[in-house]
Amino acid sequence: MIKVEEAIKIIEANSTKMPTKRLAVSKALNYVLAEKIVSPINMPPFRQSAMDGYAFKHTIRHQYDIVGVSQAGDHSNIKLEATEAIRIFTGAYVPDDADTVVMQEHVMANKDSILIATMPEKSSNVRPIGEQIAKDDIVFEANTLITPAAIGFLACLGITEVTVYKKPKAAILVTGNELVEPGQKLKKGKIFESNSIMLEAALQTIGIKKTKVFRVKDNLKATKKALKEILKKNDIVLISGGISVGDYDFVKEALLQNDVKELFYKINQRPGKPMFFGSKNETLVFALPGNPASSLTNFYIYVAPAVKNRMGFAAIHKPKLVRKLNSDIKNETGKTLFLKAKYDETNVTVLNGQSSAMLNTFAVANSLLIVPENVENYKEGQEVFLLPID
């Protein structure tokens, strides 16, 4: 039995980064860059008007003849005398002879000429070439998470493909003779199998869209055979059930016989103690407890960070939360507790119904409140750490 912090460290040390691939920027949301990106162009690529107004060469003059127009998208490099200006719009090319744009609200204009009422300073409202980024400057360092803003920025530089870390292929193996698929008739002694659909959904929340689900009866031969295939073709393997010490729990044996290296078994926590973590080559195996709430707790605490590590995420992308407790908490177990909780802008409430078999509470929680094993008491009003799960 190991401590939670040790378990986290061992998983992190074994969560190697996935291989990389080229991907269209349009498909790259929530991937992590595996390369440094430099800008192929100056942005803006030409001197751009920042306003709707008039472009002219800044002198002491206030009156100018209008000799042309520059719309966004035009490239008519109109020649301007010192007494001349052009009508110009936001984003449009500023002629080489002009150095300043006056916003239209600051001039009195008729069809042929303007009188500048409020003279802007020289260079006003002209975005210089490369103001946003210069050619060959760094756009993003490697390991940057690709957000909507990052996609927009890459696209505005004309970049259409990037190198990213692949997403891991994931599989779920469900064990248990007592399980019946939802939609079937529930015979006596049986319960509906819900962990696979729950874990599939949990994987979706961290970007794994498709997960293969396999089901086996509680026996060594079937479990071993299923695992052999699954281990070959996947980067993350989740196993639901069959890992406690009961005589009918074959999973650990089937894993060891498939040359999965045991990295730890059992963690000093509640819920979620009976968990096996191992690896074969770079494939990670999490044999999760069969109780749904335990299984999902360990998904959030251990599996999700491992998947994100493999995808190249940095921890910084999602900070833990700190909130003030709405009630006292006692911890007489000597174990780390993960309590289903609900936080708001400032506080956190521990929810009723923390039993490991119960998902009701989990469904209305937005966080797991962490009570470390060496903490016997938290007092109302004290600040505590949460892992958000919303």
Added chain:
Amino acid sequence: MIKVEEAIKIIEANSTKMPTKRLAVSKALNYVLAEKIVSPINMPPFRQSAMDGYAFKHTIRHQYDIVGVSQAGDHSNIKLEATEAIRIFTGAYVPDDADTVVMQEHVMANKDSILIATMPEKSSNVRPIGEQIAKDDIVFEANTLITPAAIGFLACLGITEVTVYKKPKAAILVTGNELVEPGQKLKKGKIFESNSIMLEAALQTIGIKKTKVFRVKDNLKATKKALKEILKKNDIVLISGGISVGDYDFVKEALLQNDVKELFYKINQRPGKPMFFGSKNETLVFALPGNPASSLTNFYIYVAPAVKNRMGFAAIHKPKLVRKLNSDIKNETGKTLFLKAKYDETNVTVLNGQSSAMLNTFAVANSLLIVPENVENYKEGQEVFLLPID
């Protein structure tokens, strides 16, 4: 020009809930329930052992003969005398004649009999029928967000379909003669079009997987014609650019000519002032500023909540954050500022580079810090509100 709070209220008042549909639970992640769900079964449906151990009828006896075994999934309702016990495993059916399970660590056992070393209290380790939820009890109220835990809970009750609010169909219309698609050659005076791909990605983050993108040149006729079709077939319409006061901004006119009702135009904020919001029947139209950073700001502040309202989300699902400021902020504009910022567990830093044309900063921000229009100063250490965008 209206205030930010007014804009938010008007949008909320017009964001009607989408029609409902039946959906497989396996597809229902991040949808919102449009019905109250009651449980079709008792859960657990039978008296379940909570431990690996031995089931017996609680008396003053400590010694029992082992007369059978109950694995998870079995339904052999073994008859037990007062002197008899059965081997039983977690999740297994507890025979009608037994009322207590002793965990295996608390007995001395040989092949045929056990001696209970630590006697549990009567009824220990037996989960009663309906402990988690009773038949016909409420599983979830309407308007519950379907999380992985909720999916697990529905599935464990055998529920395979639910009624949810549909996701809105979304379209993006891009205007601007200056725009060239990324991957094409960039001619003088042109820039790469990046808002559509950015807004598509932003919509993906709130569950809208596919968005149709349309492009028109800056002229009234083309814009009007494109809008006519788009308005018929979509629930949310985003328009990028063409909404400021320049002579070449046809969008507002094209909207009005398509019988889109103007609900507001221009908001007292920076960035993102020139925005039009309107509706036609229940379709919402957001004409966003052309500057990428302004466009994305208004997406997070206005569009995302509207989409979520239409999907039935309650505000409570994602609280605002409160953080301590790492520096002073001045606001001499009289406008509400939305500043790209980065928060950690306790503090928030305003990032350099807040220009409305620049996406660089946005790409490394994880939040928008809100400075209300009537606040002239925030001091270092003061607590401020953030909208998380990670």
